Amino acid sequence: MSKEQPTPTLQDVATAAKVSTATVSRCLNFPDQVKEKTRTKVLKAIKMLSYSPNFGARAMASRRTDTIGAIIPTMGNAIFARGLQAFQDELHLHGFTMLVASTSYREDIEEEQIRALVGRGADALLLIGHARSPEIYRFLEAQAVPALVTWAFDTSLSRPSIGFDNQKAMCRMAKKVIDLGHRNLALVSAETILNDRAKARQLGIEDAMVAANLCAKTLHIVKTTYGIEEGATAFEQVMKAAPQTTAVFCGNDVLAVGALRRARELGFKVPQDVSIIGFDDIELAEIAYPALTTVHVPHREMGRRAGEALIKLLNEGTQIEAVELEASLVFRDTLAPARN
């Protein structure tokens, strides 16, 4: 004879404790509304049965989940990890739970994940960058799920964002590079169609070039996907196609580290022969040899502020206001004056 062992429900607990389901529910949600004695009785039953509330049912009945979804391009490297950890910490502090999903930088998967998280009752969403189809934004509106864009900052869009201005930051870095005498610049970048951060970074370099009376068209661009190996390959392509290049910007630190390695393998001295500049300032940048000159992104601050804003919105209805954080330049050892 096999014992039936369906997962215990509120009803089971109620029966075991000889009270009504309402009382059990109150025990869980408003413990002070129930008499000490009944409470302990109920709690004991809960423990005994290893009961755990069914989230779906609770969400449906109470119409809120205290859950916020975060959708990032990838978990494959540390780029988003740190910011997300801060976001999560902030949420946890206020009793919220974070759900993460990743998209592999693919728009179709992002849409899928957005639907998945919204369907799961996420009270709000954290999104990376502004660029996505209007349809998705319409969907979010129809579902009345607030979404906060981060990792970017752009006041020209109506949607508030908490982040930094990728274009401005990269422009500042590029100006420094140009000041050091570099005239033949190259950029190893991710595809910019669906990645507004990548595009902004490119525009930033071009801005700096124009400001220095260089023709923006001379920026030699190689597009690739993110990855150390990809960065290496792209670097090689750059130096093959434009051997006069003295400074190679990279869309992020991962690419830069790959470029750095290939440079060494190809016999280039960095930074004497060629300078390499990254973006993000993740751990890799510091560990790389030579240590990478890069743009420092305020990961943790961004994550924290985003969490804070979303929680205020959900708890108090406070509208989110855009916040621009500063990205700073970190000069380490891969940038030097142009040779000759």
Added chain:
Amino acid sequence: MSKEQPTPTLQDVATAAKVSTATVSRCLNFPDQVKEKTRTKVLKAIKMLSYSPNFGARAMASRRTDTIGAIIPTMGNAIFARGLQAFQDELHLHGFTMLVASTSYREDIEEEQIRALVGRGADALLLIGHARSPEIYRFLEAQAVPALVTWAFDTSLSRPSIGFDNQKAMCRMAKKVIDLGHRNLALVSAETILNDRAKARQLGIEDAMVAANLCAKTLHIVKTTYGIEEGATAFEQVMKAAPQTTAVFCGNDVLAVGALRRARELGFKVPQDVSIIGFDDIELAEIAYPALTTVHVPHREMGRRAGEALIKLLNEGTQIEAVELEASLVFRDTLAPARN
């Protein structure tokens, strides 16, 4: 006059398409059971309303979620990222969704997250390592949620795991180190109370020492939390307390990279003065300078196999069978024969 805009439900779609809710539901779940014409009609209504099914309701009614939860110690570095990505890819391939939660290596948070994911209807769970309170395992059983342990492998426990034998792998590495003449060994490790992987790695070194007729007690151990800076500090402690040390094992690559840096800062030549050995073989290991000698963990294979096993269990009831994968030794540039 403000337009009401509650999130649309199945009923709304049914009304808009002038059919019953049942038909709409079928359209979504068994499209071929409904006539072409009605289907397009319904689909149009869905689009128009930006309708998206309520996951909680669906889960409650259908008693399954096609969702698997993964609970990892941290997203803060790449250690689990790669394996998780593979896991996710495998799930995605079969129409499952992955939910991730992280614990900061804290048992209380892990329990919380387990409950959260189970409450959210996770059909199964992916867990890292075996070590956790029996109460949690009891809970999982009461909820009838299968859990698969990975990142470890231990047949002495009844619970099946898909992973590698941390102790054996580290033992092999330690033997090599001892073969190179090292007699004064040290270990920078995470706390081993709740981290069975860390403990197994320590035991592996001790096994190798005993096999070589060294006294295991001479292994100088410094415990710390994971982090580059922590690794650096710990390395300094080691060399201060046991200056005769010629080889420092590290619980993972992150610690090792920190140790490496501090070694350089303190004027030690690696590996001439002191050898440093990591564990995991994440990107950092390759990028570090000198490149790190470490134990390669089959991250991707582990993630993929775990996903596969869990899906087979859920879809076909196939019991999970333990799988031992091989961790290999990667000799790069931080290990050399003992000096003199």
Added chain:
DNA sequence: TTGTAGGCGTTATCAT
């Protein structure tokens, strides 16, 4: 302080 009962949005079983 506690119990009763209706409803949340889907799915699935029966009919039709």
Added chain:
DNA sequence: ATGATAACGCCTACAA
């Protein structure tokens, strides 16, 4: 091929 309708597990007025 489609439509009613009873669960699913919980919350929350409302009653007692």
